[in-house]
Amino acid sequence: MIEGPYYVLVVLGALWCGVSAGVFVAFSTFVLRGLSALPAERGIAAMNAINVAALNPAFMVVFLGAALLCAVIAVVTFVLWPDEGTAELLVGCALYLVGAFGVTVLANIPRNEALARLAGDEATASSAAYWRTYLRTWGRWNHLRGAAALAASACFVLALT
Numbered sequence: 001m002i003e004g005p006y007y008v009l010v011v012l013g014a015l016w017c018g019v020s021a022g023v024f025v026a027f028s029t030f031v032l033r034g035l036s037a038l039p040a041e042r043g044i045a046a047m048n049a050i051n052v053a054a055l056n057p058a059f060m061v062v063f064l065g066a067a068l069l070c071a072v073i074a075v076v077t078f079v080l081w082p083d084e085g086t087a088e089l090l091v092g093c094a095l096y097l098v099g100a101f102g103v104t105v106l107a108n109i110p111r112n113e114a115l116a117r118l119a120g121d122e123a124t125a126s127s128a129a130y131w132r133t134y135l136r137t138w139g140r141w142n143h144l145r146g147a148a149a150l151a152a153s154a155c156f157v158l159a160l161t
Contacts (some may be wrong), residue, residue: 001059001083001084001085002083002084002085002159002160006076006080007074007160009069009072009073009159010073010089010156010159010160011156011160013066013069013070013073013092013093013152013153013156014067014153014156014157014160015099015153016062016065016066016069017069017070017092017096017100017149017150017153017156018149018150018153019062019151020062020063020066020096020100020149021100021146021147021149021150021152021153022063023059023063024100024142024143024145024146024149025146025150026144027142028139028142028143028146031050032135032138033065033069033136035047036135040122040123040128040131040132041122041123041127041128042122043131043135044115044118044119044122044127044131045119045122047112047115047134048074048115048116048118048119050113051112051116053130062099064150065077065161066096066100066101067096067097067100068103070092070093070096070101070152071097071116073092073093073156074089074090074093074094074097075156077089077090077093077141077145078090085158085159085160086159088155088156088158088159089156089159091138091154091155092151092152092153092155092156092159093107093152095148095149095151095152095155096148096149096152098148099145099147099148099149099151100145100148100149100152103141103144103145103148107137107138107141108138108141108142111137111138111141112132112138114130114134115130115131115134118130
């Protein structure tokens with residue numbers, strides 16, 4: 001049974017993963033749509049500004065805090081294995097660490113860095129072509145991040161029930 005400080009960790013993990021999921025889903029459902037409605041040069045400039053603005057303490061606490069909580073929960077869960085709920089917790093931790101954090105590092109950040117390199121050349125045809133590709137591929141990876149973070153949160157809730 002999950003109790004004491006472990007219970008608090010799992011509740012915080014569920015909340016943090018859920019908040020991360022909300023950020024990703026919001027971005028997928030209306031921010032990207034709004035950006036895609038802009039001319040390419042304005043969309044590129046806006047997304048580059050968003051990517052810079054995202055590197056702030058509030059977002060980092062949510063995004064990295066969820067990853068840290070998942071790592072701690074995974075370690076504690078391995079120690080307590082095979083207690084009730086441990087399988088759900090390990091699946092939830094893996095979902096967030098691989099599907100949200102890992103995808104961010106391996107898929108979204110490299111695309112953001114490539115987009116940042118277009119600064120100053122936003123009005124070219126090649127930049128416009130990259131922007132269309134960026135929206136499609138970055139968006140798909142972002143959908144995956146949102147789904148993984150939401151599924152991780154659900155796994156934590158299931159482990160608590």
